[in-house]
Amino acid sequence: MALGAVTLPLIGYVESPFADKFAVPRQPGLAPAVVSLLRFYKPYCTPQAFREIEGYSHLHVLFLFDRVEYRDFHPEVRPPRLGGNQRVGVFATRSPYRPSRLGLSVVKLERILHLSASEVALEVTGADMVNGTPVVDIKPYVPFVDAHPEATGGFAPEPPPLKTVTFSPEALMALSTLSGQEREAIAQVLSQDPRPAYKEAQGEDERVYHAVLYGYDIAFCVTEGGVYVLNALQSNLGL
Amino acid sequence: MALGAVTLPLIGYVESPFADKFAVPRQPGLAPAVVSLLRFYKPYCTPQAFREIEGYSHLHVLFLFDRVEYRDFHPEVRPPRLGGNQRVGVFATRSPYRPSRLGLSVVKLERILHLSASEVALEVTGADMVNGTPVVDIKPYVPFVDAHPEATGGFAPEPPPLKTVTFSPEALMALSTLSGQEREAIAQVLSQDPRPAYKEAQGEDERVYHAVLYGYDIAFCVTEGGVYVLNALQSNLGL
Numbered sequence: 001m002a003l004g005a006v007t008l009p010l011i012g013y014v015e016s017p018f019a020d021k022f023a024v025p026r027q028p029g030l031a032p033a034v035v036s037l038l039r040f041y042k043p044y045c046t047p048q049a050f051r052e053i054e055g056y057s058h059l060h061v062l063f064l065f066d067r068v069e070y071r072d073f074h075p076e077v078r079p080p081r082l083g084g085n086q087r088v089g090v091f092a093t094r095s096p097y098r099p100s101r102l103g104l105s106v107v108k109l110e111r112i113l114h115l116s117a118s119e120v121a122l123e124v125t126g127a128d129m130v131n132g133t134p135v136v137d138i139k140p141y142v143p144f145v146d147a148h149p150e151a152t153g154g155f156a157p158e159p160p161p162l163k164t165v166t167f168s169p170e171a172l173m174a175l176s177t178l179s180g181q182e183r184e185a186i187a188q189v190l191s192q193d194p195r196p197a198y199k200e201a202q203g204e205d206e207r208v209y210h211a212v213l214y215g216y217d218i219a220f221c222v223t224e225g226g227v228y229v230l231n232a233l234q235s236n237l238g239l
Numbered sequence: 240m241a242l243g244a245v246t247l248p249l250i251g252y253v254e255s256p257f258a259d260k261f262a263v264p265r266q267p268g269l270a271p272a273v274v275s276l277l278r279f280y281k282p283y284c285t286p287q288a289f290r291e292i293e294g295y296s297h298l299h300v301l302f303l304f305d306r307v308e309y310r311d312f313h314p315e316v317r318p319p320r321l322g323g324n325q326r327v328g329v330f331a332t333r334s335p336y337r338p339s340r341l342g343l344s345v346v347k348l349e350r351i352l353h354l355s356a357s358e359v360a361l362e363v364t365g366a367d368m369v370n371g372t373p374v375v376d377i378k379p380y381v382p383f384v385d386a387h388p389e390a391t392g393g394f395a396p397e398p399p400p401l402k403t404v405t406f407s408p409e410a411l412m413a414l415s416t417l418s419g420q421e422r423e424a425i426a427q428v429l430s431q432d433p434r435p436a437y438k439e440a441q442g443e444d445e446r447v448y449h450a451v452l453y454g455y456d457i458a459f460c461v462t463e464g465g466v467y468v469l470n471a472l473q474s475n476l477g478l
Contacts, residue, residue, distance in 0.1 A: 006303055006375070007246045008339045027384040044330075044338065049314035051328035055393030060343060062301075064245055075288035089290035091283075091377045099283065100247045100376040104299060104343070106387060136245070137339040138330040143390040144397050145266040148345060151382045154294035158383050 012040035014063065014133040017185065019235065021067045021130050023194040023211035026080060027094070028105035029126040030159060031188035033181050035110070036127040038135060045119040054112055058141035059124065063103045064134040065096035073099055081160065084197030092154065105129065106141055162191040164226030174232040175216065182214050189213060190220060190227045251279035253302065253372040256424065258474065260306045260369050262433040262450035265319060266333070267344035268365040269398060269431055272424035274349070275366040277374060284358040293351055297380035298363065302342045303373040304335035312338055320399065323435065331393065344368065345380055401430040403465030413471040414455065421453050428452060429459060429466045 016036040018024045025031045038061065039045075053059075076087040077095040090098050107124040114120055122138070141147075165187045167175070175183055195209060208230065211218045217235040220227050255275040257263045264270045277300065278284075292298075315326040316334040329337050346363040353359055361377070380386075404426045406414070414422055434448060447469065450457050456474040459466050 004249045004373070005246050006249060006340075006373070007244050008341070010243045010245060011338055027381070029384055043312050043314070046314050047328075049328045050330050051315060051326065052393060053328055053331035056331070056391065058387050058390040062339065062341060062343070073282050075282070075285050076290060087290070089286075089288045089292055091289050092292035092295065092379055094378055094381065098376060099250055100301065101245075102247070102301060102376055104301070104378060106385060134243070134245070137337060137341055139333055139343060140331055140393055141387060141390050142266070142333065143388060143392050145268055146345060147386050147388045147390060148297050148380060149382060149386045149388050151297040151380050151386060152295065153382050154291060154379055 008136055010041070010064070010134040010136060011044040011138075012038060012135040014061075014127065014129040014131065014135060015039055016127060016129055016131045016133070017182070017214045018130045019212035019215075022209075023189055023213065024130055025128040025189060025192055026160070028107055028128045030128070030192055031185055032108070032126045033185035033188050034125060034127065035181070035185070036107070036124050036129065037113070038122040038124060038138065040119070040121065040135075045121075047114065047118070047120050050112060050120050050122070053109065053122075053140065056109060056140040056142075058106055059109050059122070060137075060139040060141055060146070061105050061107055061124075061127065061129070061135060062137040062139070063105070063129055064136060065101045065103050066132075066134055067130055068096040068101070070097060070101055080197035082197075102136065103129070160192060163193050163222070165190045165229065166226060167229045168231060170231045171218070171229040178214055178216075186213050186218065190218075190229065193222060193227065195222060247375055249280070249303070249373040249375060250283040250377075251277060251374040253300075253366065253368040253370065253374060254278055255366060255368055255370045255372070256421070256453045257369045258451035258454075261448075262428055262452065263369055264367040264428060264431055265399070267346055267367045269367070270424055270427035271347070271365045272420050272427050273364060273366065274420070274424070275346070275363055275368065276352070277361040277363060277377065279358070279360065279374075284360075286353065286357070286359045289351060289359050289361070292348065292361075292379065295348060295379040295381075297345055298348050298361070299376075299378040299380055299385070300344050300346055300363075300366065300368070300374060301376040301378070302344070302368055303375060304340045304342050305371075305373055306369055307335040307340070309336055309340055319435075341375065342368070399431060402432050402461070404429045404468065405465060406468045407470060409470045410457070410468040417453055417455075425452050425457065429457075429468065432461060432466065434461060
């Protein structure tokens with residue numbers, strides 16, 4: 001059998017509060033307050049193509065990790081969950097540095113939006129995709145075939161531990177234009193400690209980090225007590 | 240944002256007992272006795288690329304539905320589970336007639352085979368793929384992100400009902416060269432009534448059907464009492 005390739009159409013893209021890949025949760029579902037919109041190009045956006053999708057509570061989104069530079073095949077990667085210094089086979093991880101560059105995430109379907117008579121979009125929560133991420137496919141999550149709670153899970157058997165997030169008065173004031181759910185989403189995202197894995201492994205450090213979320217450049221540091229949000233400034237990146 | 244396309248490498252292919260798409264289970268996991276082999280092309284077949292994959296009990300396989308002819312986009316399909324005459328949006332189904340032509344199945348990882356020092360293959364059970372199906376990606380199934388037993392499931396909330404399968408003495412004799420597990424796999428496949436959906440919806444019919452499994456052309460009919468296997472002849476199709 002011959003080696004080959006296949007070309008797939010991009011059917012749409014994600015609108016999310018994540019302006020860039022820093023601070024995007026490392027797995028879907030970890031920041032359930034994050035609302036994203038799945039938008040579709042013509043002809044895929046027609047209401048007919050989504051008929052009866054409301055019957056499903058969850059969806060699989062197949063998307064392209066378009067922010068990673070991928071050239072040659074590297075058989076091994078260093079997953080952040082292992083501190084970033086242990087090598088694992090790429091097919092034993094969900095790393096974006098894979099030949100297909102495809103990501104697969106389960107998201108919760110909140111509702112179907114009728115943007116016009118000929119265009120729908122899907123409002124979903126828990127997505128872990130950068131704003132603008134190209135979408136390759138949407139499939140319903142069918143519990144009797146997709147849910148395997150009995151499965152065992154390698155080196156990442158449970159969600160990463162969460163950190164307490166505290167906002168400075170300045171940050172709270174700046175973010176007061178956002179909704180309560182948006183502020184909750186920011187707290188959920190930061191509670192996962194989005195620093196590079198090797199920093200996380202080292203514990204406390206003295207750097208100030210910046211995450212761009214909901215149009216704000218959010219400055220934070222990580223101390224023994226958790227994540228402390230220093231301030232938030234409107235950003236020209238993102239939404 | 241512009242409409243576009245993406246080209247992905249095919250990393251390997253499936254070796255399965257299903258010589259063609261007739262009789263392939265309509266979802267993965269429905270015929271757990273079916274053993275398939277995932278084979279990989281160079282350079283993807285290197286043992287390094289699968290390092291630590293044995294830690295996972297289940298895998299996601301992303302594959303190409305290469306046996307369906309797909310040209311223009313049709314927003315609606317008629318799923319077999321609804322009798323084949325009710326229209327549903329393509330993105331509300333797992334139909335192969337979708338823009339990406341990608342299939343997604345959860346399979347059970349049985350073991351990793353070292354075919355040589357530089358080539359591994361994965362032995363999996365429960366796969367629902369035709370022999371020769373191109374593989375696009377392999378991802379570990381991570382229960383804390385992928386298992387959502389609380390999800391609700393649209394028009395297919397549970398597995399299809401199973402039929403009793405009975406073998407004629409002639410068929411049993413012919414299939415005696417197969418292993419017990421292979422005969423069990425044949426029974427599991429046929430118990431799902433692989434006839435076209437509209438026939439199934441009509442109930443009993445008088446036709447003799449042929450499924451090519453494990454190198455045998457298996458003739459069967461469906462009566463009120465279940466599936467009756469008439470005979471099995473060696474076939475030049477398939478394995």
